[in-house]
């Protein structure tokens with residue numbers, strides 16, 4: 001797993017714009033190299049704000065949206081269209097504004113599918129398996145970029161500290177009793193996150209500073225799930241100054257003056 005690169009941005013607004021610019025070029029580069037790309041989205045404030053900045057960035061058409069497979073690292077187990085679903089936030093912020101191939105947008109099934117949360121997790125795992133190729137050497141595709149927000153408790157996706165999902169070997173699992181509402185969620189597990197070529201942890205605000213410090217300083221993943229947010233090729237912690245305020249100065253590199 002790759003050692004994190006930490007980039008610190010002046011504030012949340014600059015961070016969201018910088019993440020958007022990085023996403024556009026990263027996806028365009030991946031598509032130039034391979035003809036298509038896999039992107040894993042996250043929910044949360046800064047995650048969705050970054051997607052809105054992609055929509056607002058005139059360069060976003062450098063991405064061939066019809067040759068992009070879009071997944072979610074986690075989803076709230078709510079009906080399709082529910083405003084609290086991460087999918088709904090992503091569609092409103094970006095996906096409704098670009099020409100994606102509906103066959104390549106992979107929302108996590110909600111209760112309106114008639115599936116239980118466990119069945120929805122299994123269904124998503126099967127969809128991931130079908131999209132994986134022999135060269136991925138595993139049950140999920142080698143995602144080009146996997147975005148993660150960060151909770152104040154150092155959760156990523158819906159992997160909350162000391163919950164069973166952190167020990168689960170399956171690619172995707174249901175979560176019950178999540179401390180962040182809603183309580184029932186579907187989440188990729190750490191092995192699935194770590195299958196990504198690049199993992200980006202995106203965090204803004206003072207309330208995330210403690211979690212950032214723990215995630216960067218080698219804590220155990222059962223107490224600090226974000227410590228397991230590592231990509232095979234590259235790991236980026238994309239932060240604003242407030243979220244970076246508790247890490248040792250030698251760890252963070254200013255990305256903006």
Ligand SMILES: O=C(O)[C@H](O)[C@@H](O)[C@H](O)[C@H](O)COP(=O)(O)O
Pocket residue numbers: 042043044045046047074075076086148149150151155156157158180
């Ligand atoms: O379903 C969710 O809520 C997200 O997937 C979750 O992992 C989120 O990214 C973090 O909780 C950060 O959220 P904020 O950026 O809003 O603090």
